Amino acid sequence: MFNNKKKKDQNYISASESRRISRENRKITREFEKKRERKHVDPSEYTTKMHDENNVVEFDNLHTYFFTDIGTVKSVDGVTFDVPIGKTVGIVGESGCGKSVTSLSLMQLVQRPTGQIVEGQIRFNDGETVYDIAQTPTNVMQKIRGNKIAMIFQEPMTTLNPIFRIGMQLDEVLELHYPDWDKEKIKARTIEMLGLVGIANAEGVYKMYPHELSGGMRQRVCIAMALMCSPRLIIADEPTTALDVTIQAQILDLLRQLKDKINSSIMLITHDLGVIAEMADYVVVMYAGRIVEKGTVHDIFNNPSHPYTIGLMNSKPVVGKKVDELYCIPGKVPNPVAMPNYCYFRDRCEMRTEHCDGEYPPVIQLSETHQCSCYRYLDYLNKKKGE
Ligand SMILES: Nc1ncnc2c1ncn2[C@@H]1O[C@H](COP(=O)(O)OP(=O)(O)OP(=O)(O)O)[C@@H](O)[C@H]1O
Ligand SMILES: [Mg+2]
Numbered sequence: 001m002f003n004n005k006k007k008k009d010q011n012y013i014s015a016s017e018s019r020r021i022s023r024e025n026r027k028i029t030r031e032f033e034k035k036r037e038r039k040h041v042d043p044s045e046y047t048t049k050m051h052d053e054n055n056v057v058e059f060d061n062l063h064t065y066f067f068t069d070i071g072t073v074k075s076v077d078g079v080t081f082d083v084p085i086g087k088t089v090g091i092v093g094e095s096g097c098g099k100s101v102t103s104l105s106l107m108q109l110v111q112r113p114t115g116q117i118v119e120g121q122i123r124f125n126d127g128e129t130v131y132d133i134a135q136t137p138t139n140v141m142q143k144i145r146g147n148k149i150a151m152i153f154q155e156p157m158t159t160l161n162p163i164f165r166i167g168m169q170l171d172e173v174l175e176l177h178y179p180d181w182d183k184e185k186i187k188a189r190t191i192e193m194l195g196l197v198g199i200a201n202a203e204g205v206y207k208m209y210p211h212e213l214s215g216g217m218r219q220r221v222c223i224a225m226a227l228m229c230s231p232r233l234i235i236a237d238e239p240t241t242a243l244d245v246t247i248q249a250q251i252l253d254l255l256r257q258l259k260d261k262i263n264s265s266i267m268l269i270t271h272d273l274g275v276i277a278e279m280a281d282y283v284v285v286m287y288a289g290r291i292v293e294k295g296t297v298h299d300i301f302n303n304p305s306h307p308y309t310i311g312l313m314n315s316k317p318v319v320g321k322k323v324d325e326l327y328c329i330p331g332k333v334p335n336p337v338a339m340p341n342y343c344y345f346r347d348r349c350e351m352r353t354e355h356c357d358g359e360y361p362p363v364i365q366l367s368e369t370h371q372c373s374c375y376r377y378l379d380y381l382n383k384k385k386g387e
Helices: 002-008 015-036 099-107 138-144 166-177 183-196 202-206 215-227 245-262 273-279 297-302 307-314 375-386
Strands: 055-068 071-084 088-092 115-125 130-132 149-152 233-237 265-269 282-287 290-296
Touching: 015 055, 015 115, 055 099, 055 265, 071 088, 071 099, 071 115, 071 265, 071 282, 071 290, 088 099, 088 273, 099 115, 099 149, 099 233, 099 265, 149 215, 166 183, 166 202, 166 215, 183 202, 183 215, 215 245, 233 245, 245 265, 245 273, 265 273, 273 297, 282 297, 282 307, 290 297, 290 307
Parallel strands: 088 265, 088 282, 149 233, 233 265
Antiparallel strands: 055 071, 055 115, 115 130, 282 290
16 A cells, blocks of 8 residues: 555655666766876866857857756756856846756766766866866866856855954965965965955954854855855855845845856845846846746846746835735746757746747747747747748
């Protein structure tokens, strides 16, 4: 009885089936790992050219999968977008749509060996060389990570070590990246950085432990740590979600100022559309591992086109606008294992057309800067073909 009930469950996998899957997974991931761990790789294998010199990063058809015992989770399934130099790109989408996995792929920090980049390129221009991060071996990546690309996380305590003083933790970053600097120079630079992120009592904070600081102060320390080496790109994954609104505004302001000061770019991940509107130049909207719409911040906010983006906009409270009930997108995100080959949003969509029964919609160019994957805009595609 119990077994039958279990078997009816669509997600149920028998023990032998699971063993078979994990055996296959091991075979696949071992190949990837072997390639990644090679010591003497010719640079021609992992260096490349940017398609547009104005970009610092170009994600090109990126696929990052997790080979789990219940099947392959296609967390990022064909993502293509650019981060221009000096600009901020906001990535939005519901929980689990692959925002973090996209940024972790760029840092080569996806949980290994289950998580692997299986296809596509991530071109990163460090100022001198252009790397294809998807092919870069671990030992080369260690020089890029932290130095050229820095990451700020949601919860500052995950970055800071609770048992070491702030100063020591920041000094350590500099020691690692500038081995020829002496202790005095390192300390002076750390204190200067603490001042730069708006900490008034920098000398005092230098000697404190993380628990002695408030959440906002801790996040400032994390920003100081991320910016230590003037990175080309800052990835901020929900940097202000753990903070209250006033501190949030201060931290975002700080991030914007510092970005301009060191002329780097920001990849800002958040599910807060307000933050995006304030900070971003370009917006990427993700849904279930794919990009459903992208464009300039103006395109997305003035002319949201994909039903999912329209839903997101409607579910955001607006000051001064009276509504009886805030809009809620019906249904939930589909199971990431065994995704169907039709629009992933179809079953939740209130604007479904007869075309939506077909395969996954193509990317449709709505304007020079605005793209959307939805059958509602088939006219644009047909018009283009007719031209
Ligand atoms: N280590 C892992 N093993 C298996 N699946 C994973 C792993 N990490 C992430 N995933 C899956 O990848 C998908 C994307 O996850 P990701 O963390 O990128 O979501 P997200 O968009 O950042 O969500 P959130 O807004 O909650 O941070 C999810 O379906 C998640 O279950
Ligand atoms: Mg995330």
